[in-house]
Amino acid sequence: MSKRVADVLVETMCAAGVKTCYGIVGDTMNRIAHALDSSPIEWVHMRHEEAGAFAAAAEASLTGHLTACAGSCGPGSLHFINGLYEANRNRAPVLLIATQIVRQDLGFESIQEIDFRDVFKGCSVYCEMILTPEQARRKTVAACQAALTKRGVAVLVVPADIANAPSHEEAPYAVHASRPVIRPSDADLDEIAAILNESEAITIYAGAGCEGAHDEVVATAARLKAPMAYTSRGKDFLEYDNPYNVGMTGIIGGGAGYHAVLNCRVLLLLGADFAWSQFYPDTAKIIQIDIDPTHLGRRHPVAIGAVGNIKATLEALLPRLEQHEDGAFLAAHVQRFQKETAAAKAEMPGPDAAISGTYVTKVINKYAAEDALFAADDGTPVVWMLRHIDTGGKRRTFGSLLHGTMATGMPSALGLQKCQPGRQVISLSGDGGLAMLLGDLLTTVQENLPIKIVVYDNCCR
Numbered sequence: 001m002s003k004r005v006a007d008v009l010v011e012t013m014c015a016a017g018v019k020t021c022y023g024i025v026g027d028t029m030n031r032i033a034h035a036l037d038s039s040p041i042e043w044v045h046m047r048h049e050e051a052g053a054f055a056a057a058a059e060a061s062l063t064g065h066l067t068a069c070a071g072s073c074g075p076g077s078l079h080f081i082n083g084l085y086e087a088n089r090n091r092a093p094v095l096l097i098a099t100q101i102v103r104q105d106l107g108f109e110s111i112q113e114i115d116f117r118d119v120f121k122g123c124s125v126y127c128e129m130i131l132t133p134e135q136a137r138r139k140t141v142a143a144c145q146a147a148l149t150k151r152g153v154a155v156l157v158v159p160a161d162i163a164n165a166p167s168h169e170e171a172p173y174a175v176h177a178s179r180p181v182i183r184p185s186d187a188d189l190d191e192i193a194a195i196l197n198e199s200e201a202i203t204i205y206a207g208a209g210c211e212g213a214h215d216e217v218v219a220t221a222a223r224l225k226a227p228m229a230y231t232s233r234g235k236d237f238l239e240y241d242n243p244y245n246v247g248m249t250g251i252i253g254g255g256a257g258y259h260a261v262l263n264c265r266v267l268l269l270l271g272a273d274f275a276w277s278q279f280y281p282d283t284a285k286i287i288q289i290d291i292d293p294t295h296l297g298r299r300h301p302v303a304i305g306a307v308g309n310i311k312a313t314l315e316a317l318l319p320r321l322e323q324h325e326d327g328a329f330l331a332a333h334v335q336r337f338q339k340e341t342a343a344a345k346a347e348m349p350g351p352d353a354a355i356s357g358t359y360v361t362k363v364i365n366k367y368a369a370e371d372a373l374f375a376a377d378d379g380t381p382v383v384w385m386l387r388h389i390d391t392g393g394k395r396r397t398f399g400s401l402l403h404g405t406m407a408t409g410m411p412s413a414l415g416l417q418k419c420q421p422g423r424q425v426i427s428l429s430g431d432g433g434l435a436m437l438l439g440d441l442l443t444t445v446q447e448n449l450p451i452k453i454v455v456y457d458n459c460c461r
């Protein structure tokens with residue numbers, strides 16, 4: 001068969017680094033399914049498209065690689081939406097190939113016609129339709145590049161007649177996805193350093209933007225004698241090997257993190273976009289550094305907002321910081337944190353037959369592999385994972401912490417195991433969450449994935 005637009009599409013996805021594509025085939029996707037079949041991309045047939053999007057989101061979050069989903073027209077591709085919100089909120093590079101009815105029927109309320117650009121606007125960084133066979137390569141490149149560089153979901157709408165059309169010679173468009181190193185200006189750094197150097201009782205509140213900057217954050221805490229609280233999404237990158245750690249604040253955090261953030265005189269926010277304004281201090285001076293300028297001061301007013309990658313920023317800031325000597329503020333919060341942690345670890349199973357969820361989570365924490373991957377459902381499982389799973393710098397935890405949807409646990413575990421077959425993967429599932437996407441247990445069997453699923457049955461009887 002001569003080369004078709006579908007082949008160009010899949011060829012471009014391969015070149016952009018796609019390894020896996022999750023979804024369910026239907027008529028409008030047939031030609032793309034053929035192209036995928038004869039490509040190195042592995043197709044994973046799901047039972048529900050939402051689970052496919054959760055799996056893709058988890059794979060993309062863990063690896064940083066572009067990961068794909070593909071579905072049939074109308075309801076088929078519509079089903080991905082919740083998982084796409086999950087991916088987009090987590091800045092996971094995911095590409096959805098949303099196949100569409102043929103062009104000549106668009107605009108007549110035809111059977112299974114959906115305006116995908118309208119539907120996916122809120123959960124994507126790119127959403128375009130391939131309008132002619134001639135623009136297939138260029139638009140596929142644009143979609144992949146947007147997902148990788150804007151870090152989010154790209155939706156490429158592909159009418160079936162276009163996918164089936166003969167391919168055209170196109171200019172050699174290719175994906176460029178380099179990541180720049182960005183830091184605040186010298187003047188901004190001097191101003192930040194001046195405030196930090198003249199202040200006592202400084203707390204660092206660090207978030208997922210600190211990925212890859214563990215050592216620089218710890219060095220900054222050491223220099224400032226500052227306790228360091230972390231956000232739920234920053235946990236994996238910050239809690240381990242960190243004598244300044246005082247845990248999380250907010251409704252799922254503990255007393256030490258809560259008080260360290262509220263009682264400080266200067267709060268240094270590093271790559272943290274914690275949403276709940278009531279947990280920010282009202283009298284402290286807040287300095288915020290984030291790679292996304294739109295995050296600066298959006299949760300709470302700040303004195304200084306500066307843009308930068310946290311690692312590069314701290315590397316440039318550290319030589320400007322004087323060694324602080326008074327460790328009383330730090331010691332008070334670290335001691336409180338140690339007490340709280342010891343009390344939590346001392347929990348024993350109760351006298352009756354029921355085992356508490358927290359206790360089970362702590363036992364799992366004790367016996368899981370040192371580099372295990374955990375995916376927890378929204379609800380109590382995610383809270384217990386964040387509180388009781390120690391990551392030690394090698395484990396990773398995944399939960400729906402920004403979108404807050406149910407049922408990500410098992411499908412995320414599926415995606416994590418698919419991309420890292422040698423690793424132990426554990427889903428901490430709610431009974432409600434597991435039931436919601438139960439059909440994809442079949443997918444884990446089909447793919448021979450040895451994920452471990454713990455189901456928390458905490459219903460009232």
Ligand SMILES: Cc1ncc(C[n+]2csc(CCOP(=O)(O)OP(=O)(O)O)c2C)c(N)n1
Binds near residue numbers: 378430456
């Ligand atoms: C798709 C979706 N529906 C509803 C909710 C609201 N919600 C959050 S947790 C939860 C209960 C989840 O039950 P289960 O998975 O059994 O967890 P647990 O009871 O342990 O919290 C509900 C209904 C949601 N976050 N997402």
